[in-house]
Amino acid sequence: MVSSAAAAKPLTPEVMLTLARPSGAALSPNKHLAVFSASRYSIENNKSIRNLHLVNLADNNTLSDLTPQEPETSHDNAFFLDDEHVAFVSKEQVYVKKVGSDEKPYALTSYPTGISNVKFNEAAGLIAFSAAVYADGTLAGAKDKDEDLKVNKKDTALAFDQLMVRHWDEFVQEKKNNVFVAKIKKDGDKFVLDGEAINLLQNTGLECPVIPFGDSGDFDISPDGKELVFVSKITTPDNAWQTTTHIYTVPTTGGVAPKNINAESVGAASHPVYSSTGKTIAYLQMLKPQYEADRNRIVLHSNGESRFLVENWDRSPSSVTFDSKDENIFVTAEDQGHVKIFHINVQSEVITPIVSEHASSGINLIDDSNIVFSTASLTAPADLYKVNVQSKAIERLTSIHAQDLADVHRSAPEDVWFKGDHDKDIHGFLLKPIGFKEGKKYPLAFIVHGGPQSAFNDNWSTRWNPNVFASAGFVVVFLNPTGSTGYGQGLTDAINNNWGGSPYIDLMKGLDHVLEKYTYIDNKRVAALGASYGGYMMNWINGHTDRFNCLVNHDGIFDTKNGYYATEELYFPEHEYNGVPWDPKARENYERWNPANHVQNWKTPTLVIHSDKDYRLPVTEGLATFTVLQRKGIPSRFVYFPDENHWVLKAANSLRWHSEVISWIQKWTAQPKETASSELLAEETSQIKLN
Numbered sequence: 001m002v003s004s005a006a007a008a009k010p011l012t013p014e015v016m017l018t019l020a021r022p023s024g025a026a027l028s029p030n031k032h033l034a035v036f037s038a039s040r041y042s043i044e045n046n047k048s049i050r051n052l053h054l055v056n057l058a059d060n061n062t063l064s065d066l067t068p069q070e071p072e073t074s075h076d077n078a079f080f081l082d083d084e085h086v087a088f089v090s091k092e093q094v095y096v097k098k099v100g101s102d103e104k105p106y107a108l109t110s111y112p113t114g115i116s117n118v119k120f121n122e123a124a125g126l127i128a129f130s131a132a133v134y135a136d137g138t139l140a141g142a143k144d145k146d147e148d149l150k151v152n153k154k155d156t157a158l159a160f161d162q163l164m165v166r167h168w169d170e171f172v173q174e175k176k177n178n179v180f181v182a183k184i185k186k187d188g189d190k191f192v193l194d195g196e197a198i199n200l201l202q203n204t205g206l207e208c209p210v211i212p213f214g215d216s217g218d219f220d221i222s223p224d225g226k227e228l229v230f231v232s233k234i235t236t237p238d239n240a241w242q243t244t245t246h247i248y249t250v251p252t253t254g255g256v257a258p259k260n261i262n263a264e265s266v267g268a269a270s271h272p273v274y275s276s277t278g279k280t281i282a283y284l285q286m287l288k289p290q291y292e293a294d295r296n297r298i299v300l301h302s303n304g305e306s307r308f309l310v311e312n313w314d315r316s317p318s319s320v321t322f323d324s325k326d327e328n329i330f331v332t333a334e335d336q337g338h339v340k341i342f343h344i345n346v347q348s349e350v351i352t353p354i355v356s357e358h359a360s361s362g363i364n365l366i367d368d369s370n371i372v373f374s375t376a377s378l379t380a381p382a383d384l385y386k387v388n389v390q391s392k393a394i395e396r397l398t399s400i401h402a403q404d405l406a407d408v409h410r411s412a413p414e415d416v417w418f419k420g421d422h423d424k425d426i427h428g429f430l431l432k433p434i435g436f437k438e439g440k441k442y443p444l445a446f447i448v449h450g451g452p453q454s455a456f457n458d459n460w461s462t463r464w465n466p467n468v469f470a471s472a473g474f475v476v477v478f479l480n481p482t483g484s485t486g487y488g489q490g491l492t493d494a495i496n497n498n499w500g501g502s503p504y505i506d507l508m509k510g511l512d513h514v515l516e517k518y519t520y521i522d523n524k525r526v527a528a529l530g531a532s533y534g535g536y537m538m539n540w541i542n543g544h545t546d547r548f549n550c551l552v553n554h555d556g557i558f559d560t561k562n563g564y565y566a567t568e569e570l571y572f573p574e575h576e577y578n579g580v581p582w583d584p585k586a587r588e589n590y591e592r593w594n595p596a597n598h599v600q601n602w603k604t605p606t607l608v609i610h611s612d613k614d615y616r617l618p619v620t621e622g623l624a625t626f627t628v629l630q631r632k633g634i635p636s637r638f639v640y641f642p643d644e645n646h647w648v649l650k651a652a653n654s655l656r657w658h659s660e661v662i663s664w665i666q667k668w669t670a671q672p673k674e675t676a677s678s679e680l681l682a683e684e685t686s687q688i689k690l691n
Helices: 013-018 139-152 466-471 489-493 502-517 533-544 560-566 571-576 584-592 595-601 620-631 651-668 681-690
Strands: 033-042 047-056 062-065 076-080 085-090 093-098 116-121 126-133 176-187 190-193 219-221 227-233 245-251 269-274 281-285 297-302 305-309 317-322 328-335 338-345 351-355 359-367 370-377 380-388 394-396 414-419 425-431 442-448 475-480 521-531 550-554 606-611 636-641
Touching (some): 013 651, 116 219, 227 281, 245 281, 317 359, 442 502, 502 521, 521 533, 521 651, 606 620, 636 651
Parallel strands (some): 442 475, 442 521, 550 606
Antiparallel strands (some): 047 062, 076 085, 116 126, 176 190, 219 227, 281 297, 297 305, 338 351, 359 370, 370 380, 425 475
């Protein structure tokens, strides 16, 4: 990592967005090779390419291109068919490339419609994949109906008889995700399909992967290839206000109705996997209805019975991997600002951290003692590493970004701990600005995370990357107040019906703490920024204090009541405010934490950013915020992205986003805020509790 040496170049948005974005890796059967994809964005061409890379684990971890970095290349979802052949998805079909050969990849599939989320079982010669199809459940039928609609449908109307009408960034379509399987075999020196694809969900009404973020982690193939396990959300009319998902098993021969193995569940279930022997299925289960941030419990299902593993562990795992004998599992879970790898013995239930720094993902076992995984941090994007389970010794396998970041400044994170509301221990991070010098005062970028049940971790991101703000000359503070994940379920749950209470008090106390402790921060040059719940907090802050020079509100809630009626996932506000807004008791909660009820106090210059395809918090929330600011004569600016969702994902749009945000906070923190509020935190707290 580059320190704050004066010669270092800043981590500009341009540098950040042109760095490689690697996927997780897949290992060859003999564990000698690893393959992953990586995308790279060109500012000049405004295009990205994604190609495949090979790591030779048996030869000093040599890194090479498996497929070339050429224009229009888009290779992803790579996996090994055997020790010499890699399959991958390109143009929504599966292609095969022989390792070490100059021959071009050849097509394994040519299905009538696009496929994705491909998995492979070598023992059975079976691939599983997802495809969006119509009620007849066939790939050919999907193509035929798409073509018919394109030619013969004259109107553009969509009609619905139940919620959801739209989800995340698209309207719900007639086509549904189904999981298919197909046999493959070796024919000479090439792999070919061996028979027709079978839709395992045909005529069931079930959908997998689950929209909007479902992927290949939503299903798994048993080791013998005879069965598939998958997750599917309820399809009843209450699906918009319930989180209920179920785990199903189904024979890969097809023609048999899937079996629900957690039919009693009312919460969300996810990430089903078979154990190495195939005798057990593990999955993650939330217990509370309507609550998408409940703690994930590990469930082990075998012989028709289920049990919780480490039931009282106060962390929420996000993945499960078995060792070869089903005696131990390895999980990733957030823990105090990091995403760690833990080892859990299935019998003793003893939990041992294996990797405790930064943010780990993508676990692959070389053997029961050695794990290949990806790690990213606040100072670098993901690279591949290996860890020994017993010694915990970590070996770096790749240095994908070393050359591009060799002379680029990245501030090392410092831990911040302080006492928040009700004397709770609250944690966060601080970054010093580029070129930091003792005795000099610097402006502060105070960033509030979304969710609200999420956290800032020691992880890399191309959205809200704190080091970009540090390279723009700011001290950067980003805290994990009440509602954050990774500090115990109690802290996460405590934001329920408390949106503008404890989290706001935590943030203000945290701000007071860093201003007092870090004297190089100029307390009269402070900007606050946030997205989603962080955007809500910007509106709440504007109604409760004028201590900030300026605010940045990205896709934030303006009116909690109207937000309920316009959003798609009704279970979220119903859980957070304890009911529907037409219920008198629940309506009091919506009103109590409604930023719109405090606009008479707004004074702070605010940049408002919102996107048209944000169906979680529709664009009218941003327009309403901007309307108040303009009508009151408060300096403000509205930046609108017609083609983005709740996130700004397109690289060119991201560059514009960063330009707008950084310019805004630099402008308003260039001079001290002489009229900063002298209002005491105790008075603010009292006012909140009276509302």
